[in-house]
Every structure is written in structure tokens, then in C-alpha cells.
Amino acid sequence: METITEVLQLFLAPENFLAIAVGVIVGVTVGSIPGLTATMAVALALPFTFSMEPVAAILLLIGIYKGGMYGGSITAILIRTPGSPASACTLLDGYPMAQQGEAKKALKMALYSSVIADFISNIALIFFAAYLAKIALNFGAPEFFWLICFSLTIIISLASGSMIKGLIAALLGILLSLVGLDSVFGSQRLTFGNYNLMDSISFIPLLIGLFAIPEIIEFYRKKVVPHLRAKASGAGISFSELKGSLTSIIRGSLIGVMIGAIPGTGATAAAFISYSDAKRRSPHPERFGKGEVEGVAASEAGNNGVAGATLIPLLSLGIPGDVITAIILGAFMVHGLTPGPIMFQENLPLIYALFLGIMMSSVILLFVGNAAIRYFSLIAEIPKSILFPIVLMFCVYGAYAVNNNTFDVWLMLAFGVMGYVFNRTGIPTAPFLIGFILGPMFEDNLRRSLLIGSNDLSVFVRGPITWFFIALTVGSISLALYRFISSRNKAKQSANETKAGV
Amino acid sequence: MNKLLNVLGIATCGGAIALSLSVSSAQAQEWPTDDVRLVVPYAPGGTTDVLSRSVADLLQDELDTNVVVENRPGAGSTVATGRLARGGRGNDHTILMASPGHTIGAAIYPNLAYDPVEDFVFIQNMIDIPNVMVVPADSPYDNVSEFVEAAKEENMTFSHSGVGSSIHMSGELFKTLTETNMTAVPFSGSGAALPALLGGDVDVSFENMPTVYSHIQSGDLKALAVTSAERSEYLPDVPTLNEIGEYNLDQFTTTAWFGLIANETFPEEAVVVMQEALQEVMEREEFTDFVDQLGAQKGTLAGDEFKAFIADEVARWDEVAAEAGIRQE
Numbered sequence: 001m002e003t004i005t006e007v008l009q010l011f012l013a014p015e016n017f018l019a020i021a022v023g024v025i026v027g028v029t030v031g032s033i034p035g036l037t038a039t040m041a042v043a044l045a046l047p048f049t050f051s052m053e054p055v056a057a058i059l060l061l062i063g064i065y066k067g068g069m070y071g072g073s074i075t076a077i078l079i080r081t082p083g084s085p086a087s088a089c090t091l092l093d094g095y096p097m098a099q100q101g102e103a104k105k106a107l108k109m110a111l112y113s114s115v116i117a118d119f120i121s122n123i124a125l126i127f128f129a130a131y132l133a134k135i136a137l138n139f140g141a142p143e144f145f146w147l148i149c150f151s152l153t154i155i156i157s158l159a160s161g162s163m164i165k166g167l168i169a170a171l172l173g174i175l176l177s178l179v180g181l182d183s184v185f186g187s188q189r190l191t192f193g194n195y196n197l198m199d200s201i202s203f204i205p206l207l208i209g210l211f212a213i214p215e216i217i218e219f220y221r222k223k224v225v226p227h228l229r230a231k232a233s234g235a236g237i238s239f240s241e242l243k244g245s246l247t248s249i250i251r252g253s254l255i256g257v258m259i260g261a262i263p264g265t266g267a268t269a270a271a272f273i274s275y276s277d278a279k280r281r282s283p284h285p286e287r288f289g290k291g292e293v294e295g296v297a298a299s300e301a302g303n304n305g306v307a308g309a310t311l312i313p314l315l316s317l318g319i320p321g322d323v324i325t326a327i328i329l330g331a332f333m334v335h336g337l338t339p340g341p342i343m344f345q346e347n348l349p350l351i352y353a354l355f356l357g358i359m360m361s362s363v364i365l366l367f368v369g370n371a372a373i374r375y376f377s378l379i380a381e382i383p384k385s386i387l388f389p390i391v392l393m394f395c396v397y398g399a400y401a402v403n404n405n406t407f408d409v410w411l412m413l414a415f416g417v418m419g420y421v422f423n424r425t426g427i428p429t430a431p432f433l434i435g436f437i438l439g440p441m442f443e444d445n446l447r448r449s450l451l452i453g454s455n456d457l458s459v460f461v462r463g464p465i466t467w468f469f470i471a472l473t474v475g476s477i478s479l480a481l482y483r484f485i486s487s488r489n490k491a492k493q494s495a496n497e498t499k500a501g502v
Numbered sequence: 503m504n505k506l507l508n509v510l511g512i513a514t515c516g517g518a519i520a521l522s523l524s525v526s527s528a529q530a531q532e533w534p535t536d537d538v539r540l541v542v543p544y545a546p547g548g549t550t551d552v553l554s555r556s557v558a559d560l561l562q563d564e565l566d567t568n569v570v571v572e573n574r575p576g577a578g579s580t581v582a583t584g585r586l587a588r589g590g591r592g593n594d595h596t597i598l599m600a601s602p603g604h605t606i607g608a609a610i611y612p613n614l615a616y617d618p619v620e621d622f623v624f625i626q627n628m629i630d631i632p633n634v635m636v637v638p639a640d641s642p643y644d645n646v647s648e649f650v651e652a653a654k655e656e657n658m659t660f661s662h663s664g665v666g667s668s669i670h671m672s673g674e675l676f677k678t679l680t681e682t683n684m685t686a687v688p689f690s691g692s693g694a695a696l697p698a699l700l701g702g703d704v705d706v707s708f709e710n711m712p713t714v715y716s717h718i719q720s721g722d723l724k725a726l727a728v729t730s731a732e733r734s735e736y737l738p739d740v741p742t743l744n745e746i747g748e749y750n751l752d753q754f755t756t757t758a759w760f761g762l763i764a765n766e767t768f769p770e771e772a773v774v775v776m777q778e779a780l781q782e783v784m785e786r787e788e789f790t791d792f793v794d795q796l797g798a799q800k801g802t803l804a805g806d807e808f809k810a811f812i813a814d815e816v817a818r819w820d821e822v823a824a825e826a827g828i829r830q831e
Contacts, residue, residue: 043555043571043573044570046555046559050556050559050788136697137697137700137701138701139697139701140697140698140701140703141698141703181665182665183664183665183688183690184665184686184688185665185828186610186611186665186666186828198581199574199581263693263694263697313697317697317700318716318717319693319696319697319700320693321693323573326551326691326693327551327555329552329693330551330552330555330556333552333712333795334552334556334792336791336795338716340716340717340720341720341722342716342719342720444688444690448687448688448689448698451659451685451686451687451688452659452687452698452703452704454657454659454685
């Protein structure tokens with residue numbers, strides 16, 4: 001009873017509510033601006049939290065984190081420029097929807113899906129933190145390696161159309177991810193002596209270039225001035241549409257939770273894995289990438305599912321899973337709190353107050369998001385001849401702002417040309433991004449496993465988690481092969497029938 | 503009243519973030535005339551990062567200007583340091599939180615485009631932290647001698663936070679001095695390295711004290727030794743490596759130092775302003791609390807003394823890198 005009073009006392013302070021609200025608003029705003037990420041906003045807000053009460057301080061940072069996770073999807077959907085890396089996947093279907101006059105529907109779906117995923121992720125944090133943290137600790141390099149193998153097999157489904165083109169894209173992504181310094185020996189790879197490439201290719205300029213620039217080139221390349229009548233931003237989303245995507249949202253949230261609970265994977269990978277999973281299970285996978293609302297739902301569920309779950313290793317083990325939680329760890333330490341098992345013994349009321357605040361943040365995100373959609377969706381109605389020059393400006397600014405480096409602007413433009421060539425030749429961008437994101441994780445964990453096991457390959461089959469993911473990987477490949485062979489047989493059969501008919 | 507202040511604080515915070523993202527502060531007469539940029543040459547979450555953010559917060563009170571922390575990880579710390587050395591626009595307001603990576607980087611990459619001693623001004627050493635030799639709680643080794651004897655027989659693995667980190671080099675130094683079999687396993691940052699140690703995937707690590715202190719207290723890790731010359735007051739029962747008295751470990755003394763440096767063109771006037779402001783920062787109660795929290799000690803070196811210390815460190819790591827064969831040609 002005493003604990004409950006103490007928890008409520010800690011939680012019901014008015015500054016907590018203000019902190020969450022300010023945090024979510026700042027997060028959504030910053031997240032929606034290309035080049036300004038939630039990470040930067042959290043880092044900038046950190047010093048302000050030093051003088052605040054611990055609960056309000058942490059909630060402010062968490063609010064920014066969650067707001068930013070959603071905010072990135074706004075510009076991804078409206079102008080094909082992902083506000084943050086994790087929303088790159090959302091634009092695959094979000095932008096086609098906006099083009100078809102359904103911007104509002106895409107934005108609403110992204111919001112509801114984000115909020116639901118966020119909620120599920122919070123539940124996982126509050127009730128299963130200790131259990132999930134234990135699994136996370138058993139997740140060493142070999143387990144990680146198989147998880148990534150499995151993810152790569154799911155992603156086969158992203159290569160819609162030509163398998164060869166999909167492979168070209170994925171391998172090109174892996175090739176570009178090799179640029180930088182070798183993680184084991186520190187030697188330079190593919191940097192051509194260029195200082196700017198030692199840090200590897202920055203992800204945000206790559207994303208902006210790859211997606212936003214080709215649209216702009218395409219627009220100005222067409223000699224005929226396109227019809228300037230502005231399209232309406234369309235209606236919101238109906239309950240039955242939301243219900244139709246609910247399975248994908250829940251699956252995506254759970255994928256996000258699993259990935260978030262393991263330190264070092266990140267929301268971008270979760271979004272792509274959730275998206276591919278939804279596509280693979282959909283009765284009409286061919287609609288994905290052309291404006292399928294379920295695609296938006298799945299990718300947003302994936303990246304928001306990560307948000308609450310990354311706090312699991314942080315609170316229960318004191319291990320930051322990504323950059324943002326590392327900064328939040330700093331905030332805890334400044335207030336004399338050390339996240340980890342000891343905090344659960346010594347500061348239990350504080351942790352419960354935090355949990356309440358985190359649940360609260362999902363609700364506030366719903367309101368702030370709805371208000372943001374009302375105004376942001378007007379962007380869809382701006383004529384492109386006015387909108388695109390502004391987008392181009394944001395592209396240049398966004399690429400520059402990440403590292404304050406002009407080299408990144410050139411990089412962004414180069415990727416813009418590459419994206420344009422991709423579009424013209426029908427090479428898909430999704431496998432390229434997957435290669436770029438998962439390639440380094442694959443390599444690092446493979447090499448780490450070999451080092452840990454002293455080059456003994458048995459380290460790759462060392463326990464139930466590895467067996468589990470090996471089984472999934474083999475199953476996933478078999479399924480893909482089966483589908484490939486049976487579709488080829490069908491094609492042969494129908495070809496034979498046509499011949500017989502002649 | 504306190505609550506009201508808090509409320510106001512949060513409200514202004516939102517506005518201030520928006521402002522600092524877009525507009526730099528108004529021009530003033532003396533240095534600083536602009537926001538000060540504090541470059542952290544490592545990923546967020548490590549000691550350098552947490553320290554820098556704490557210093558930045560206190561420093562902006564003293565300097566009356568924004569101190570913006572920027573993370574630029576890569577190649578030990580040489581990517582960010584190289585950028586600082588090459589200079590360019592705005593370097594008269596850029597400072598960098600240097601750490602052992604600064605001197606180690608110079609040892610590992612002999613063809614760096616900068617001189618780790620002559621191309622910089624050394625403003626102030628902020629703190630010194632010992633590294634701790636830690637093993638998982640269920641490790642069969644209870645002291646350094648047992649560990650070394652075992653490592654002479656079989657291969658041991660040690661985790662580190664990136665090539666050229668003090669954690670990595672401490673491991674290499676230990677391996678060289680004790681003539682044991684050890685393999686380095688790289689992770690990107692201490693945050694990623696810790697689970698491998700806690701989960702028992704690696705045998706040992708020479709982690710910074712603040713990263714592992716709470717895990718030592720909770721019993722998840724066993725501390726075998728500290729790497730500083732004196733025992734740490736935070737772990738008074740844990741011996742120093744010098745105390746072991748065999749396996750050449752009397753030569754093993756390292757502390758992770760953290761100090762602010764700038765490009766050699768950094769205005770002299772600014773060095774003076776900075777040193778005065780940092781003295782104030784180091785006397786603040788918040789800083790003292792922070793140092794205690796880390797299990798660290800306040801730094802004492804500044805200016806030329808700090809520079810001389812750096813020169814010694816460069817020479818010493820040069821030797822280790824050569825002996826350990828981790829020099830990149």
C-alpha cells in the first residue's frame with residue numbers, strides 16, 4: 001500500500017505530464033524533419049533534464065524518442081523523404097498512397113499502428129522485462145548471426161519481380177556497407193584514402209538521395225508540365241481497414257519487441273523484417289510497394305515496437321541497446337540512479353512511476369499525432385511545382401545537418417542519381433537497403449562468433465536459440481524454394497496447355 | 503516553488519531545443535562569440551560521452567553560451583581528431599574530449615595525417631579512471647595468478663569496445679607482458695560488449711570502471727584487479743596489477759584519462775577563458791558528485807604539463823602497438 005501511494009505521488013506530479021507532452025511534440029516535429037533525428041533531439045534535451053526531477057527527466061527523453069519514431073513517417077509518406085532511418089520502410093507503400101490521393105489514410109494508419117505497437121511494446125517492458133532480458137543475455141554473436149540469416153531469408157520476398165534484379169540490389173547494398181574501417185583490424189576498406197569515407201557511408205544522406213531525389217528528377221525531366229490541380233489528401237481510415245491490418249500490426253509489434261530487447265539491432269531492421277513478413281503472409285503480395293495500407297501498418301508497427309522494448313535491457317541489465325537508450329542511461333546516471341537489477345530493489349516506486357508515464361506517452365502520442373496529421377496532410381495538396389523545390393532544399397539541408405559535412409551533400413546527390421537509375425531500370429530499392437543495413441551485422445557477428453569460438457564452427461550450433469533460428473532459416477528457404485518451383489511448374493503447365501491448344 | 507521551476511524548465515526546454523537546432527546564439531564581444539561545439543570522438547553511451555554531456559551542461563553556465571555535444575565515432579578516435587586537426591571553419595569554438603584513444607590511435611595508425619602532440623592545444627585534463635580486469639561471475643578464476651596460469655595453457659578471449667580503445671590496448675598490453683594466449687573480440691562500444699561478458703561469451707575484459715562498477719556490486723562480474731598505480735577507493739579490496747608482483751605486471755599501469763583539447767590555432771585568449779571556466783566546473787558540486795559516481799578522480803594536468811604527459815603516452819603505446827603487432831601500415 002505504501003508503495004502504491006509513493007508511486008502515485010511520484011507519477012501524478014504535473015511536470016511529468018508536461019514533460020511527456022513536450023517530449024512527444026518535440027519528437028514528432030524533429031522526427032518529421034529530414035536530417036534531424038530523434039537521436040539528436042534526445043541528445044540536445046539531455047542537459048535540460050539535469051535540473052529536473054528524475055521521473056520527469058526520463059519521461060521527457062522517452063517522449064522525444066517515441067514522438068520521433070512516429071514523426072519520421074510523416075515526411076516519408078508525404079514527400080518520399082524519410083524523416084528518420086526507421087521510417088524508410090514506411091514510404092515504400094506510404095508514398096504511393098499519398099500519390100493516389102490517400103495521404104490522410106496512410107498517415108492515420110501509420111499513427112494507429114505506431115500507437116498500438118507502442119502499447120504492446122510497453123506491456124512487454126512492464127510485464128516481461130526480466131524474462132526478455134534473460135533471453136537477450138543469451139543472445140551472443142552466434143545467435144545474432146542466425147537471427148540475421150533468418151531475416152535475410154524473409155527478405156527474399158521483398159525482391160518483387162525479377163530475382164536477378166533483387167540480388168543485384170542486395171549485393172550492391174552489401175558492397176557499399178563494406179566501406180569504412182574493418183571492425184577487427186581497424187584497416188581501411190574501400191575508402192580510396194578519402195577521409196570522409198573512413199566513418200563509412202552515412203545512412204541518412206543515402207536514404208534522402210535514394211528516395212527523394214529520383215522523384216524530383218522525374219518531375220523536371222518530363223517536358224510536359226503536369227496537371228497542376230492539387231489532389232485532395234483524402235479521407236482517414238475506417239475501422240474495418242484498421243481491423244484488416246490488425247494481424248500484421250500485432251505481428252510487427254512482436255517482431256519489434258524481440259528485436260528491441262536484444263541490444264544492438266535497431267528499429268530500421270525491425271521495420272523491414274515486419275514489412276517483409278506482412279508481405280509474405282498477405283493474400284495479395286503483389287499490391288505491396290504500390291500503395292498497400294497494410295504495408296504502412298506493418299513497417300510502423302515494426303519500428304515502434306522497438307521503442308518500449310529497447311528499455312528492457314537498459315532498465316533490467318543497465319545495457320543500452322541503441323544510441324538513444326545510451327543517452328537515457330546517461331540521464332539516469334546524472335540523477336544518481338544506475339539502471340540494472342539493483343535499481344529494481346532500491347528504487348521500485350520510481351520504476352513503477354516511470355512505467356505509468358511510459359504508458360501515458362502512448363496516449364499522448366495518439367492526440368499529438370492526430371493534430372499533426374490535420375496540418376501536415378495539407379502538404380499533399382500543395383502543387384508539385386511549388387513543393388519540389390522546397391523538398392530539394394530540405395534534402396540538401398538534411399544531408400548536411402547529420403554530420404555538418406558538405407561531403408554528405410555530394411553523397412546524397414550521388415545516391416539520388418543511383419536511385420533514378422534504379423527506378424528507370426526497375427531495380428528494387430528495398431533489397432538494396434536491407435543489404436546495406438544487415439550486411440555489416442551479418443559480417444560482424446560471423447567474425448565475432450569465430451573469434452569467440454576460436455575458429456571452432458561448433459559455436460554456431462551451441463544452444464537452443466541457435467537451433468531455433470537455424471530451423472526457421474531452413475524452413476523459410478524451403479518454403480521459398482517450394483513456391484518458386486511450384487510457380488514455375490504452373491507456368492510450364494500453362495505453357496504446355498497453350499501449346500496443346502494450338 | 504520548486505515544482506513551478508520544474509514546469510518552467512520543461513516548457514523552456516522545448517523552445518530551447520528548437521532554437522539550438524536552427525539559430526546560433528547572438529554575437530558577443532569576447533570569446534565565446536558563438537556556440538561551443540564539444541566533439542565526442544566515440545559513440546554515445548560510453549564514458550567519454552556521459553562525461554562530455556555532464557561537462558557541457560556545467561560549462562554552458564560558466565561560459566554563458568550553448569555547448570553542443572556532437573558524437574563522431576570511428577577508428578578509435580582518429581576520425582574525429584583528424585577532422586579537428588585539419589581545421590577549417592569554426593575551429594575556434596570546437597573542443598574535443600580526448601582520451602587514451604588519442605595517443606593509442608597515433609600508435610596504431612602511423613600514417614595519420616596529424617601529429618597527436620604538436621597539432622593541438624591541451625586545455626585541461628578532466629578526470630582519470632582506472633580500468634578493471636573483470637571476469638564473469640561464474641568464471642573459475644578468482645585472482646590474476648590463476649587466470650594467467652590458465653591463459654598460458656589455453657586460449658582466452660577478451661572483449662573490447664573497438665580497435666584502439668584503452669580497453670583493447672590494456673588487453674594487448676596484458677597479453678604481451680604475461681606472454682599468454684589471448685584473442686581480442688571487437689564490439690562497437692562498451693554497451694554492446696557488456697552482454698558478451700555478462701553472458702560468459704568472452705573470458706575477461708579490461709573495462710572502464712564506470713561501465714562495470716554496478717555489475718561488480720551486484721555480483722554479476724568478478725573484479726580481479728584494477729589497472730591504476732594505486733588501489734581505487736571504490737574497490738578497496740581489489741588489488742592493482744602492480745601488486746601481483748610477477749608475470750612482468752609491475753610494468754602495467756594505465757588509467758583512462760579524459761581531457762579537453764583543441765586545434766593548435768585555438769585562440770590563446772580562448773584557452774585562458776576555457777581553463778578558468780573548467781576550474782569552476784571542476785569545483786562544482788555536481789561535477790564532484792559525477793566524478794564519485796564514475797569511480798574516478800579529478801584530473802590535475804593542464805596546458806604544458808598535460809601536453810608533456812600526452813607525449814609520454816604516445817611513446818609508450820607506440821611500443822605496445824609495435825610489440826603486439828597491431829600497427830596498421
